[in-house]
Amino acid sequence: MERGSTLFPKPPAATHWLSARGGRHVATINLLTAGPDGDAASTRAERPAGRVPERPSLDGLERRWGEVWERERTYAFDRGAPRERVFSIDTPPPTVSGSLHVGHVFSYTHTDAIARYRRMRGMDVFYPMGWDDNGLPTERRVQNYYGVRCDPQVPYDPGFQPPAAPPEEPLSISRQNFVALCLGLTESDEQAFEDLWRKLGLSVDWSMTYTTIGPDAQRISQRSFLSLLERGAVYQLEAPTLWDVDFQTAVAQAELEDRERPGAMHRVRFGHDGGGEALIETTRPELIGACVALLAHPDDERHAGLVGSQAITPLFGTRVPVLTHPLVSREKGTGLVMVCTFGDLTDVVWWRELGLPVRALLGPDGRMLPVPWGDAGFESEDPERARAAYAELEGRTVNQARRRIVELLAESGDLVGEPQQIQHAVKFFEKGERPVEIVTSRQWFIRTVEHQAELIARGRELHWHPPYMRARFEDWVEGLTGDWCISRQRFFGVPFPVWYPIDAQGTIRHDQPIVPGADRLPIDPASDVPDGYEPAQRGVPGGFAGDPDVMDTWATSSLTPQIVSRAGEDEDLFARTFPMDMRPQAHDIIRTWLFTTVLRSHLDYDALPWREAAISGWVLDPDRKKMSKSKGNVVTPMHLLEEHGADAVRYWAARGRPGADTAFDAQQMKVGRRLAVKLLNASKFALADLPPDGGEASHPMDRAMLERLARVIEEASDSFEDYDYSRALQRSEDFFWWYCDYYLELVKGRRYDPDPAVSASVGHALRLSLSALQRLFAPFLPFVCEEVWSWWQESSIHTASWPSPQELGELGDGAGASAERDLALDVVGDVLREVRKAKSQARLPMRAPVTKVLVRDAPQRLAALALGYDDLRQAGSIELLDTLADEEFAVDVELAAGAS
């Protein structure tokens, strides 16, 4: 056996043959030293050098190669690489306080396949992992885990230790202590997540992780906020805001979801200053006291007589005008609608457009506020009665108040008929338990609506994979009705870096925010003091007050491209990585994460944050419903990986087309495992007793196989370029099974032929094909591919170059000859199938000898068959192979005597 030469004596000039990672990378692929007797293979995995194992196995591959990759820093990012060689990925930071489920495994595998492909193309892949630890999910988890509750009024306790077991009554602790617990708990969560990702084989550079609550993320968030503030792109306003009454915080439009809930429609009689009555229908009778107008459609003649007059609310005796608005539906209810401050978002529109007063009854805790009725407060025709009625509601929750007021209305005779039970969609905060309410409060908003057209244009600039996902983005942008509310009345988040002066009267001057210098960031206005003030001046007249709120989690995660590329922190890295190349994410957060990231980058850099958006689908239950948390927790990802192996789970994931929701299917994982085992065995077979390399594929059958493989490489590459990893896998896999079942069987005779002149062509073709196949599968099955590669190669397959058609050699000697060779593979396969069928039907083993085979076929096909004549005879154990020109393809098989 020759030694020391290489598969590719003349590496093509293309840069993708060269390492993206400097000296750690081997530029060429060493082939001829392979085989069980070879000595060149390394001891990277504590294996006797250069050995193909007797019984190859998948057992232990994950641990073994995971350690090697870590030790050799296989996936390390070389930050010296020029921008054009960098492929930067804006990885979604998973929420650490939830648990990872199969949906994460699914979509992160897609990203990893693309990352590995790009790396093999010679790109320096910038692929950091982040953890989204900031925000409500962590707060909730800490509250439950330790049995504590954050109370900003409680002073900081430097010696605080959480109770050993959660007490029955939640323990009130300071914000600083609470945040410390959040940080501690997320740290252990993050380690568990990292372990899982490593086990799955994500090719992440683990030296570059980030968190959305870390100081860098805080500094970058605050810096961006201050920049927006300076430019007037962010403002604060006291206004009706979507509000979650359990978390007691503002929420954003994007965080709402509809839930079907039973409800009741009540027909209620209002009085009227003309002496008549006005009937309305409402699902929220508890807000009758908050009614500020009745509305009809301008063209609705039924109520034309009422318009312009005054109606009088039942129970409370408040006079409200009857007005018109085009948004009123004539078909719904009585055609007359009650406007309250505020029952739903449409009320806000009516209130704003018609200039109606505010009469708010609902507090931030979701209970009916104490309000004065009569002279000192809400007006009423009969203040005594109003006070008495409202006393029945005050302090009650929405549901309690609703039940009570229905009784009151029934007693007073103002409820017309029985309430109709209905099923209707109600808006919820996606993490909330009770419907959102609308509460007036002071909040920060980023100007969004005025940029709608520009954002649509950004969406068209972005390359979407699959392309139809852009429609979701455009639908969302076009449907925006208000600016983005980014403030939250919570604790574990990035604080707004703003203080306010308190004037001599003790009023907080929100209109005169005090901002810190850039060099002070990140700051927490709850503990830091603005320049020119003393700590003792906090909260006193003439002093200052810190902004009490934190940013919405999306207000930070919308900056992940800036965070990972370290905008404003490391200009060199930023220039090499931003705008980024790719954003992978699932389709359900296009309206949140994708949208807000585009918005922030547009506002801060007047640019897209990335070129490509690769959108993945969801994992569905076998019954095609979205995988629920409860079910996801039954089959934890770690269990899956342990049961089936990482490569097998990755195989299932990679079979899911980009953007397509995919059913959870353990059966597919078994198929993936089979593919991995097949790769082991086929590699073992090809590499053991490998014949000498003749330097070219001189035999037409070998050449035809390589030509097919060249087309597969081309298709897989094109698919990957289009971010269609699943197609790349499918093409490679289809070829591979054909290669095992037909090609490897057909060439057995020649490869074991003692005459090197006969075996050398197979020797060459096996090296080329096996090398290319192993690399084609490497993005999908990184563990088994690294294993089989290590049997005959020195460095990692994952830093080897992606296969190219050119490396298979100059195959072309005329299109006609090539077409005939390809036809030969088909015809030989057709005949072999007939021979196998005859043996199968005769219940004979496949090696059973065949006395004679007569192939009838078109002359052209018979001519092609001649190219594979010997291989076919050998593979079918055929003694005599004859052909006869005929119009129909037919094969007569004569089995050895006594066989059937």
Place this chain on the structure above:
RNA sequence: GGGCGCGUAGCUCAGUGGGAGAGCGCUCGCUUCACACGCGAGAGGUCGCAGGUUCGAAACCCGCCGCGCCCACCA
């Protein structure tokens, strides 16, 4: 109500103008010197329905039906 996607074998899906396919499952057979975690063979389909374009449609166009998702509505 608007939009997007999907509908092909029992299941999961590939197939975008000219032979209806793969894997799994099922049936039968074979321990063949890479692999029994294997190999070979077989059964199984009016390609959702209806119309149109075309010499020719699973594919292109129109309509309808069904499923899923997103958005809007929410009195």
